Amino acid sequence: MGAALLPVTTSTGVKKNKSRFWMLLPVQEVLEWAFFTACWVAVTLGITAAIVFAGRSGTPIHIPSTLQPPDLTPVQEAEVESFGLGFLWLSVPQAAASAVGLLLPRRHARGRWYLALAAIVSATGVHYMSTRISLFLIAANPGNIGFDILAGGGNVLGLGFDLLGLISLLIGGPE
Numbered sequence: 001m002g003a004a005l006l007p008v009t010t011s012t013g014v015k016k017n018k019s020r021f022w023m024l025l026p027v028q029e030v031l032e033w034a035f036f037t038a039c040w041v042a043v044t045l046g047i048t049a050a051i052v053f054a055g056r057s058g059t060p061i062h063i064p065s066t067l068q069p070p071d072l073t074p075v076q077e078a079e080v081e082s083f084g085l086g087f088l089w090l091s092v093p094q095a096a097a098s099a100v101g102l103l104l105p106r107r108h109a110r111g112r113w114y115l116a117l118a119a120i121v122s123a124t125g126v127h128y129m130s131t132r133i134s135l136f137l138i139a140a141n142p143g144n145i146g147f148d149i150l151a152g153g154g155n156v157l158g159l160g161f162d163l164l165g166l167i168s169l170l171i172g173g174p175e
């Protein structure tokens with residue numbers, strides 16, 4: 001009865017649940033990405049509204065030719081307007097879901113996961129619609145496409161991060 005007990009350490013007794021996929025993002029980072037892009041949309045719309053308001057209030061402002069909207073056909077105008085409305089309508093649930101998900105404590109893992117899923121799906125739709133608008137602007141004004149290519153490339157990069165977040169949520173599950 002005098003046998004000594006073997007010490008149990010945490011490295012041998014309990015295995016940590018490590019994922020095989022090292023690139024997967026945790027739910028917190030997916031929510032932060034969705035919130036960052038929603039804030040970016042709000043800042044961009046605020047600056048655009050300020051420029052439009054300054055132009056309508058009678059104050060003469062000089063807008064560079066790279067920011068001038070090109071002449072679109074009626075069909076292109078209708079499609080850009082529909083993508084723009086979809087962009088605005090999807091930005092609201094993206095911002096709301098990501099903000100609420102970031103405010104929830106970690107003990108509500110399932111709710112945070114659902115909110116992160118809603119936010120990243122909305123962000124993917126926003127980036128898709130923004131990319132389509134950029135493509136229409138490139139097609140309408142092929143002579144001055146530097147800014148449009150940068151904006152379209154940024155949107156495609158955003159789509160890539162959105163898809164990485166979506167895959168991370170679907171494979172990784174709740175925290």
